[in-house]
Amino acid sequence: MLTAKFKEIESNTEWKAQLVLEFSKSNHRTILSHRKHFGPLQVQKPFYPEINGTCHVYILHPPGGVVGGDCLNICIDVNPNAHALITTPAAGKFYRSAGPVARQRQVLKVAPEGTLEWLPSENILFSGTKAQIKTKIELSCESHFIGWEISCLGRPASEELFSLGELDQNFEVWREGRPLRIERLRLKGEGPDLYAKWGLLGFPVIGSMVCVTDKTGLLDSLRKIKNDSIDQELFSVTQMNGIILCYFLGSSVERARNCFIRAWKILRQEVIGYDAVEPRIWKT
16 A cells, blocks of 8 residues: 555656747847746846857756656757856756656757757766656757766765666757767666776766867867866866767765866866856856
């Protein structure tokens, strides 16, 4: 009886949510020209902290966490010549599941001469979670994109390991309908890949950052970031197939974010042509 009641409660508390945003150029700035939401996914009003008219938007998820059975869908369209920067005010939390999978899907489309900076806070995956996180970026030849994803397995500050659960994470970058980069990460709690030399080496924080560009000569500046990370942690940079890739593997979400923010500031200036202006929410 207790099991039946628990399943009934969990079923009744599952969230289905969708957020659709479209950005367009209007006069000398980018506007949020269309928004539609269903369920607990919302955005605050846009901010304009830059003189170039870049539209800063914060995606909100009021429940504060994702549980088994939840399904969140985010669709972003950036129209020609528009420039949007999207972030979140707090970490995403994927809680322990009694069985169902929590799903989060994100499709980000950028039209010719459009620019999207996708800079969300980290996802914290509690021990026992069952999560599927899929991100697909669809670009044209003239699109600009810089983005990252950071995941924290367990809660290192509370000495909670990712001893149970599953993570299935996809990150795909497509240009003109052809794949530039497809990454897939599959992890199980206490699985050998969490600790092996060919896996995560026991580190709980993993992050990847991409910048779509054919511009060369930027890797030396990015590799200097590694000098400020502690010896045991790993920060690597490479470039292939029109993408600069940065990877972080370590013990601290804060250090991962700091590495990626420093890389973002370099890439934004060199690739997009504007000095980096951090979202106000990062300072609160």
